[in-house]
Structure formats: structure tokens, C-alpha cells
Amino acid sequence: MSSHDELSQQVESLQQQIEDLQGQLMRAQKMSSVGEMAASITHEFNNILTTTINYAKMGLRHKNDATREKAFNRILSAGQRAARITTGMLGYARSTGVRKEEIDLSQIVSDVLILCEKDLQMNRVKLQTDILGHPVCEVNISHLQQVLLNLIVNARQAMDGGGMLYVTVRSSEDGSMGELEVRDTGAGIPSEELPKIFKPFFTTKEADTNGQGGTGLGLAFCREVIESHKGKMRVASTVGQGTSFTLMLPVAAATESRKSA
Numbered sequence: 001m002s003s004h005d006e007l008s009q010q011v012e013s014l015q016q017q018i019e020d021l022q023g024q025l026m027r028a029q030k031m032s033s034v035g036e037m038a039a040s041i042t043h044e045f046n047n048i049l050t051t052t053i054n055y056a057k058m059g060l061r062h063k064n065d066a067t068r069e070k071a072f073n074r075i076l077s078a079g080q081r082a083a084r085i086t087t088g089m090l091g092y093a094r095s096t097g098v099r100k101e102e103i104d105l106s107q108i109v110s111d112v113l114i115l116c117e118k119d120l121q122m123n124r125v126k127l128q129t130d131i132l133g134h135p136v137c138e139v140n141i142s143h144l145q146q147v148l149l150n151l152i153v154n155a156r157q158a159m160d161g162g163g164m165l166y167v168t169v170r171s172s173e174d175g176s177m178g179e180l181e182v183r184d185t186g187a188g189i190p191s192e193e194l195p196k197i198f199k200p201f202f203t204t205k206e207a208d209t210n211g212q213g214g215t216g217l218g219l220a221f222c223r224e225v226i227e228s229h230k231g232k233m234r235v236a237s238t239v240g241q242g243t244s245f246t247l248m249l250p251v252a253a254a255t256e257s258r259k260s261a
């Protein structure tokens with residue numbers, strides 16, 4: 001065998017090794033995100049249990065009504081927060097391996113806006129919907145509705161005192177992706193927080209007396225769903241001006257040729 005042949009054999013075997021290692025790395029990353037979730041959930045539930053136990057002890061120790069009422073309220077808030085987390089987690093857990101159907105993204109928009117138009121009005125948020133294309137994508141419809149709802153709720157919460165919400169549907173220039181943008185004129189996200197917003201349990205929303213804070217699972221769920229659709233999610237934000245989230249989903253194979261824009 002010539003030295004050239006030997007060399008090319010070595011290259012081939014090294015390439016194979018690289019591919020194997022890349023495969024292992026992908027599997028390890030998947031496992032580590034599962035581990036990360038488990039650790040943070042346990043931590044979060046521990047905090048809630050500590051609160052519950054301490055206020056239960058306080059209620060038992062003190063006989064006066066005011067203190068007991070305060071203790072009950074704190075226990076109730078903690079319980080409600082735990083319930084919100086488990087509900088979010090159930091959605092999160094369901095976000096893999098489920099049926100997908102072809103649908104025009106503008107249909108998802110109109111279905112979701114029916115649900116939240118009233119809520120937007122009540123919070124003095126004006127809505128502008130621009131349907132600039134009709135991209136058809138293969139999606140899990142209820143998961144995508146949930147994603148859009150999460151983005152709209154976040155936008156509304158960022159516009160304390162009202163503002164404008166722009167929801168836009170279009171096709172990418174080459175027609176291969178459907179795009180769905182949710183833009184608000186709210187508080188914006190400081191650049192040092194941007195890398196954290198998709199992490200499970202990252203929230204800047206403090207729980208109020210009803211336990212109605214954020215769980216920080218909204219965007220983590222969105223990311224999970226979009227990745228399971230081989231899509232992408234972009235965010236752009238300016239503090240004091242607003243935020244824009246764009247979902248990009250591959251157009252269904254059969255419809256890609258009749259470019260819909």
C-alpha cells in the first residue's frame with residue numbers, strides 16, 4: 001500500500017471518530033439539559049416547601065387572628081405557585097413526540113387572538129395584525145398556539161399602562177420558512193438578561209400576594225417547541241422601546257414550491 005493510501009485511510013478513520021464524538025456530545029448535551037431541569041425544579045420546590053413549613057409553624061405558634069391569616073395567605077401563595085409550576089411542566093413534558101398537522105400560520109394567529117383580544121383591551125394594549133403571507137407549516141397546533149399565547153402574555157406584561165402589540169405573519173424571502181413575529185412597545189430587556197431569558201425558571205416577575213408571579217417556564221417551553229419543529233427563535237430588544245420575538249418554521253415540503261408571499 002502506498003503512503004498516500006495509508007494517509008487517506010487514516011484521515012477516513014479520524015473523520016469517523018470525529019462523527020462518533022459529535023454524536024456522543026449531542027446525546028450528552030440532551031442529558032445535561034434534562035439534568036439541569038431536574039435540579040432547578042427540585043430547588044424551586046424546596047424553596048416553596050421551606051416557605052410552607054415555616055408559615056405553618058408560625059400559624060400554630062401564634063394564636064391571634066391577624067398573624068394566622070397572614071400565615072394562611074403565605075401558604076396559599078406558595079401552594080398556588082407550586083401548582084403553576086407543575087401545570088407549566090406538564091406542557092413542557094408533552095412537548096415531544098406528538099402529532100403534527102399542516103396549517104397556515106395566520107390561522108394559528110387568529111385562533112389565539114380570539115382568546116386574548118379581550119385581555120389586551122382591558123390592559124389598554126392596541127393590537128395591529130399584519131398578514132403578509134400564508135406560509136403553511138407542519139406543526140403541533142396546540143403547542144404552537146401555546147407558544148404564541150406565551151409570547152403575547154409576555155408582551156402584555158411588559159407594557160404596564162398600555163402600548164402597541166404588532167403580530168405579523170410572513171414568508172421568508174426564499175419562501176422556505178414561515179415567520180411569525182410578536183413585537184411590543186414595552187419595557188424591553190437589558191442586554192445582560194437576554195442570554196438568560198430562555199432558561200427554565202428565569203423570571204423578573206415577582207410573585208404578588210395571590211402568588212401570581214412568573215414561573216419562568218414560558219420561554220423555555222417556547223424554545224423546546226420551536227426546536228422540536230426544527231425552527232428558530234430570534235429576539236431583539238431595546239430597553240425603554242420594546243421587544244420583538246420572531247419564530248421561524250420550515251414551510252411544509254409540499255407547499256414550498258408555490259411560494260406564498
Ligand SMILES: Nc1ncnc2c1ncn2[C@@H]1O[C@H](COP(=O)(O)OP(=O)(O)OP(=O)(O)O)[C@@H](O)[C@H]1O
Pocket residue numbers: 088150154155158184186187188189197198202203204205213214215216217218219220243
Ligand atoms: N416581551 C417581553 N418584554 C420584556 N421582557 C420580557 C418579554 N418576554 C420575556 N421577558 C423577560 O423574560 C423573562 C422570562 O420570560 P418567561 O415567559 O420565560 O417567564 P415569565 O413570563 O417570567 O413567567 P411565566 O411565563 O411562567 O408566567 C421574563 O420574566 C421577562 O423578564
Ligand SMILES: [Mg+2]
Pocket residue numbers: 150153154214218219
Ligand atoms: Mg411568560
